[in-house]
Amino acid sequence: MSKNSEFVKFDKVDKSYDGKVLVVKDLNLDISEGEFITMLGPSGSGKTTCLMMLAGFETPTNGEIYLDSNPISNIPPHKRGIGMVFQNYALFPHMTVYENLAFPLKVRKVSKDDIDKKVDKALSMVSLTGFENRMPGQLSGGQQQRVAVARALVFDPAVVLMDEPLGALDKNLRESMQYEIKHIHESIGVTVVYVTHDQGEALTMSNRIAVFNDGKVQQLSSPDKLYEEPVNSFVAEFIGENNTFQGEVSDISNGKCKVKLKEGEIVANPINVKSKGDKTTVSIRPERALINPSQKMDNNYKGKIEEVIYHGDHTRVRLNVLGNSDFILKVPNSSQNIDIKLGNTINISWNSTDARALDPK
Amino acid sequence: MSSETKQILTTDGIPLEVSLKKAEKKNKIKAFLLVAPLLLFLIITYIFPIGEMLFRSVDDRMVTNMLPKTFKAMEKWDGKELPPEEVFEAFYLDYKFLVEKKTFGKLATQLNYEKNGFKSILKKLQRKMKKFEQGNYKEQIMNVHKRWANVEYWRAIKRRAPDITYSKYLKAMDMYENEDGKISQVSEDRRVHRILWLRTLEIAFFVTILCFLMAYPIAHLLATLPMKYSNLLMICVLLPFWTSLLVRTASWMILLQQQGIVNDFFVWIGLVGEENRPEMMYNKTGTYVAMTQILLPFMVLPLYSVMKTISPSLMRAGKSLGGTPFVAFWKVYFPLTIPGIGAGCLLVFILAIGYYITPALVGGASGTLISNQIAFHMKSTLDWSFASAMGLMLLTGVLVIYWIYNKLVGVDNIKLG
Numbered sequence: 001m002s003k004n005s006e007f008v009k010f011d012k013v014d015k016s017y018d019g020k021v022l023v024v025k026d027l028n029l030d031i032s033e034g035e036f037i038t039m040l041g042p043s044g045s046g047k048t049t050c051l052m053m054l055a056g057f058e059t060p061t062n063g064e065i066y067l068d069s070n071p072i073s074n075i076p077p078h079k080r081g082i083g084m085v086f087q088n089y090a091l092f093p094h095m096t097v098y099e100n101l102a103f104p105l106k107v108r109k110v111s112k113d114d115i116d117k118k119v120d121k122a123l124s125m126v127s128l129t130g131f132e133n134r135m136p137g138q139l140s141g142g143q144q145q146r147v148a149v150a151r152a153l154v155f156d157p158a159v160v161l162m163d164e165p166l167g168a169l170d171k172n173l174r175e176s177m178q179y180e181i182k183h184i185h186e187s188i189g190v191t192v193v194y195v196t197h198d199q200g201e202a203l204t205m206s207n208r209i210a211v212f213n214d215g216k217v218q219q220l221s222s223p224d225k226l227y228e229e230p231v232n233s234f235v236a237e238f239i240g241e242n243n244t245f246q247g248e249v250s251d252i253s254n255g256k257c258k259v260k261l262k263e264g265e266i267v268a269n270p271i272n273v274k275s276k277g278d279k280t281t282v283s284i285r286p287e288r289a290l291i292n293p294s295q296k297m298d299n300n301y302k303g304k305i306e307e308v309i310y311h312g313d314h315t316r317v318r319l320n321v322l323g324n325s326d327f328i329l330k331v332p333n334s335s336q337n338i339d340i341k342l343g344n345t346i347n348i349s350w351n352s353t354d355a356r357a358l359d360p361k
Numbered sequence: 362m363s364s365e366t367k368q369i370l371t372t373d374g375i376p377l378e379v380s381l382k383k384a385e386k387k388n389k390i391k392a393f394l395l396v397a398p399l400l401l402f403l404i405i406t407y408i409f410p411i412g413e414m415l416f417r418s419v420d421d422r423m424v425t426n427m428l429p430k431t432f433k434a435m436e437k438w439d440g441k442e443l444p445p446e447e448v449f450e451a452f453y454l455d456y457k458f459l460v461e462k463k464t465f466g467k468l469a470t471q472l473n474y475e476k477n478g479f480k481s482i483l484k485k486l487q488r489k490m491k492k493f494e495q496g497n498y499k500e501q502i503m504n505v506h507k508r509w510a511n512v513e514y515w516r517a518i519k520r521r522a523p524d525i526t527y528s529k530y531l532k533a534m535d536m537y538e539n540e541d542g543k544i545s546q547v548s549e550d551r552r553v554h555r556i557l558w559l560r561t562l563e564i565a566f567f568v569t570i571l572c573f574l575m576a577y578p579i580a581h582l583l584a585t586l587p588m589k590y591s592n593l594l595m596i597c598v599l600l601p602f603w604t605s606l607l608v609r610t611a612s613w614m615i616l617l618q619q620q621g622i623v624n625d626f627f628v629w630i631g632l633v634g635e636e637n638r639p640e641m642m643y644n645k646t647g648t649y650v651a652m653t654q655i656l657l658p659f660m661v662l663p664l665y666s667v668m669k670t671i672s673p674s675l676m677r678a679g680k681s682l683g684g685t686p687f688v689a690f691w692k693v694y695f696p697l698t699i700p701g702i703g704a705g706c707l708l709v710f711i712l713a714i715g716y717y718i719t720p721a722l723v724g725g726a727s728g729t730l731i732s733n734q735i736a737f738h739m740k741s742t743l744d745w746s747f748a749s750a751m752g753l754m755l756l757t758g759v760l761v762i763y764w765i766y767n768k769l770v771g772v773d774n775i776k777l778g
Contacts, residue, residue, distance in 0.1 A: 055681055077680040078689070090678035094696045103692070104682035155683065 004068065007033040007191055008054065008159060013063035015049050015215075023049050025215040027063070031193065033158075036185050038194045038202040041212030042238070050212075051161050051195050056080050068158065078107075083152030083160040083190075087167055089144045091136035097123070097147050098132035104155040122150040125184060142173045149181065153190065162194045166201065178204050199239050203227065211235050227285075232272060233358040236283040243289070243327045245282040246360065249273050256352055263323035267298050267352040272359040279360040286316075286328045288354040297349035303327060304345050315340065321348065411756070418749035421526040424471050427464070428455045432522045440519055443512050449499040452518075453490070460487050474744065475528075476517040482506040529750035534558075554734070554751075561730040564648055564720075565713035571653045572660040572709045573702065579657075580664035580701070585673065602658045610722045613651040617642040617723065643725025651719045656712055660705040667701030703770045711759050731755060 008031040015024040024046040031037050039047035052058040054065060056077030064071045072080055083104075092100050101119045110118070123129050126146035136144055145165060152160050162181075166174045182205045185192050196202055202209050203223040211218045211226065211234075219226060219235045230236035233244070245266060247259040257270040259282055268282045290297075303319035317329040317340055329348065331340060339346070369377040425432060430451035438444045459465040465487060472479035482505070489505045503510040520528075520538065531537050531544060535552040539545050546552070579598065583591050601609060616622050624638045633639060641647055671694065679689030717732040724733070731751060738748040 055677075057677055057680075076686075077677070078683050078685055080681075081683070082681060084678065084681040086674045086678055088672060088674060090672060090674040092675060092678070092693055103679070103684070107683045107685075107688055151682065161681075 003033040005032040006030045006066070007035075007068055008193070009066040009069075010050070011064050011066065013050075013053065013060045013065060015046070015053060015058065016061045022061075023215050024053075024060075027215075027217065029210060029217060029220065031191060033191055034189045036182070036192045036194065036205060036207045038196060038206040038209045039212055040196060040199060040202040040209050040238075043197060045212040046215040047195050047210075047212040048163060051163055051193060054159075054193065055082055055084050055161055081155075081157050083155065083157035085148045085152045085160065085162040085165045087164045089136075089148040089165075091144055091147055091151070093136050096133050096135055097128070097139070100136065100147060101151050101154050104151065108155060118154050122154040125153070125188075126150045126180070141169055142177065145169065145177060146180075149184065153184070153188070157190070159191045159193060162192065164196050165194075166196075166198075174201070175204075181205065203239075211238060213238070230283065230356065230358070233281045233283060233361050236281075236356065236358060241286050241328060242283045243286060243324070244284075244361075245322065245324055247280060247282065249276055249278045249280055249357065252276060257357055259357060261322055264301070266301075266322070266355060268355040268357040269353045270357045273357045280357045281359065281361050282355050282357050284350055284355045286330045289327075289329055289348050289350040291329065291331065292347050293349050298352045299355065300347065300349045302345050303348050305340065305342055308340055308342060319346075319348070411753075414749040414752055417746050418529055418753055419525045419527060420746065421521060421528075422524050424468065424521040425524055427459055427468050427471075428452065428518070428521075430455050431518065435519050435522065438519070440512075440516050443499075443510065444515050446497070446499045448515070449502050453493070453498045453502065456483075456486065457490065460490065471521070472518065475521060476514060478508055479514070479517070482508050482514075529747045530754065532747060533751045533754055554731075557729070557731045557734055560645075561714050561732075564645065564652070564728075564730060565710050565716075568649060568652045568656060568713045569660075569706050569710045571649065572657050573706060575653070576657055576660035576664055576705065577698075577702075580661050580668050583661070583665045584668035584671070598658055598661050601654070606655065606718055607722075609655060610651055610719045613647070613654070614642060614723055617647055617650065642723050643728065645724075645728045647723035647725065648720045648728035648730075651723050652713060652716060655719060656709045659708045659712060663704035663708065664698065664701040667698055667704075671697050699770065703766065707763070707766055710762065714758065715755060 008029075010027045010029040013024060013027040014022055016022050027046075027050065029050075039050060041047045049058060053060050056072070056075065059073060064073055066072065067080065067082075092103065095103070098119055101122055102115050105115045105118060119132070120129070123131065126149055128143060128146050128150065131139070131143070131147075136147065139147065148165065149162075152162075165181075166177050169177060178201055181192075185205075194202075194205065203226075206223055208220060208222055209226050210220045213234050219231045221229075226235065227240055230239060236242050237244075245259065245261050247261040247266075249257050249270070250260040250265065251258040252270055252273065252275065255270070257268055257273060259266050259268050259280060266282060268280075273280045301321050303321040305317055306320055306325060307318035309316040309318075312333075314333055315331045317331055318325070319327045319329060321327040371377055371380045373380075428451075431448060434448045434451040435444065438448055456465065456468075459468055465483065469480045469483045472483065486502065486505050486509070493501050508514055528538060533554050535547050535555045536544055537547060579594070583594055583598070585591075586594065614621075618624070619638045619640060619642075621642075623641065624633075627633045628635055628638065641650070675693050675697070676689050679693040680686065684692065714730070715732050716730060717736060720728055720730045721733050721736070724730070732755070735748045735751045735755075738744045738751070
């Protein structure tokens with residue numbers, strides 16, 4: 001069975017609410033069948049609007065959305081057959097768990113026996129067997145969440161949308177639910193479009209992540225690529241931590257560039273810079289900069305320790321390097337070799353491939 | 362092992378329960394003092410008047426006190442034939458005393474309630490009594506007017522003997538206790554009250570339905586529109602609420618009268634001819650229109666407060682799960698608004714069955730309600746006990762409706778805002 005790589009397709013979609021500001025600008029996005037794709041971005045970046053357009057609660061101002069090659073802009077939400085998990089679960093408070101799950105089946109005129117079977121199956125999938133007769137109000141937040149997931153899946157939709165479904169849960173529960181949703185997705189192979197502003201959640205669960213900002217997809221790639229190889233400074237900033245240097249390209253050759261800073265010069269990997277004189281932001285992940293490394297690296301500097309924060313498994317060290325006093329280092333607590341004390345000066349190094357020269361901020 | 366050995370003590374050795382009570386006592390007194398003014402106010406302005414009303418509606422000591430000797434003499438009389446001489450004599454003495462005290466008019470009024478025709482024969486008796494001779498009062502009284510020789514009039518007096526009577530309640534139901542002490546209906550052409558009760562219930566019922574039908578979409582709009590529009594709409598709902606009831610009713614009179622604006626409009630668009638303008642006032646139509654408009658906010662506000670709490674994502678969930686907009690509304694939204702519907706309907710219905718000013722002004726003869734009848738007896742006939750009886754029946758009706766509502770929907774579900 002070949003999987004359709006354009007199962008959901010946003011084709012040049014624009015969206016504006018007031019005719020003045022575009023919330024979504026020229027969105028082109030292909031989602032393949034069975035994929036878990038996450039729309040990640042700060043609030044107001046247009047990710048929820050995209051989800052609502054897909055669900056049918058908003059219409060694109062321009063462009064078209066295709067589901068399995070059929071344009072769906074003129075199909076009302078109830079005919080799209082898309083399951084949805086809402087931010088606040090949206091369980092029907094006057095119905096029992098069973099009735100909530102049976103609702104999508106009843107409106108589809110499924111026979112009573114089949115409803116019972118499907119509800120049973122869906123509840124066991126989220127390990128809530130035996131809760132059929134509870135009211136949603138009698139369930140904990142995590143249990144309500146599971147019911148909402150089960151309800152969105154019980155009628156075997158082709159696509160399931162999830163709009164920040166874990167936002168209201170506490171940290172531990174959120175993490176365990178992340179795995180649970182991921183496993184459900186893996187076992188039934190449904191296409192999931194997931195919206196969140198929590199990057200940890202996005203990195204843990206997704207096949208691919210679309211980072212939204214300012215109504216546009218800034219980068220669409222797998223979690224590891226997104227983290228290791230951000231294509232612009234917004235993505236580098238938004239995903240994980242990074243240390244930045246503002247500067248100007250002074251030389252570019254052989255896949256390397258020299259960036260002149262206010263104080264000193266560094267060697268970097270040119271990503272968004274083309275020629276000498278370009279302004280740039282150089283981004284380095286904290287864990288890529290090492291203290292007194294054993295192998296040779298092409299960037300070696302001295303830094304003064306300004307702050308030491310103990311984090312249990314690691315220690316965060318804030319340094320002043322090349323005039324940047326916000327340079328963060330993560331030092332594993334197992335390394336006893338270094339003299340990390342406030343005011344000390346230490347040697348730090350990184351490879352130029354890890355210092356990505358991106359667009360200027 | 363006695364319970365004392367188990368008793369928990371505080372660090373100072375006082376039993377924990379005693380210590381707790383002592384600590385709580387101050388708070389309890391404080392709480393009571395806080396509500397005491399309201400409690401007192403309620404007792405004075407609500408409980409006491411209602412008790413007084415209940416008492417007044419059944420109190421019948423006035424006649425008993427005015428004719429003490431008569432009723433004593435009547436104790437032995439079986440009521441089948443004309444009473445014996447002693448009764449006539451006692452009645453003469455009682456009445457003479459009342460005439461001297463100049464309070465005989467009240468007796469005439471009271472006995473006339475019981476049986477028509479008492480007023481004139483008592484007046485005649487008062488005039489002729491001056492020339493009465495000692496002894497054989499039966500003969501002399503019977504000679505004053507032939508009604509005094511009719512046993513039914515004497516039975517009517519005897520019926521007023523007990524301290525307590527429920528005759529007012531029977532009267533409000535167009536029934537009376539006849540000469541044989543049996544409850545029977547008054548003649549058909551005099552059955553006014555039952556019509557009024559039924560009309561009151563009918564109008565209250567339909568006004569509630571009309572209010573519900575009009576308020577539901579308004580409340581839904583209010584709850585779902587963006588803030589700037591919903592505020593304006595809210596003011597539109599509340600503005601009539603802030604206007605005097607009398608002014609609003611008067612403006613309906615201007616609109617609805619035969620030469621009024623609505624009729625002018627109908628004639629202008631050619632809906633009706635100039636000669637046969639419909640009567641929209643001084644009948645039920647007027648009462649329906651004006652009462653629905655006036656009571657509408659009482660339906661809108663509870664509905665609005667409930668709808669405001671329903672998350673819009675519930676309707677979306679209903680639709681995304683495959684329900685058509687109607688199914689999503691009927692299965693998801695509507696059931697969640699039931700507490701508001703209950704509260705609104707209960708409120709409007711209870712207000713409507715006791716409504717007074719509007720039906721009095723625009724109702725005419727066919728649009729007045731039981732409350733207008735109560736007011737009529739309070740102000741015109743001064744039969745306060747009858748008015749009290751009808752008032753209490755109205756109150757009982759409201760309590761019954763409340764009880765039924767509680768059984769059907771549950772009072773806990775009411776949401777007034």
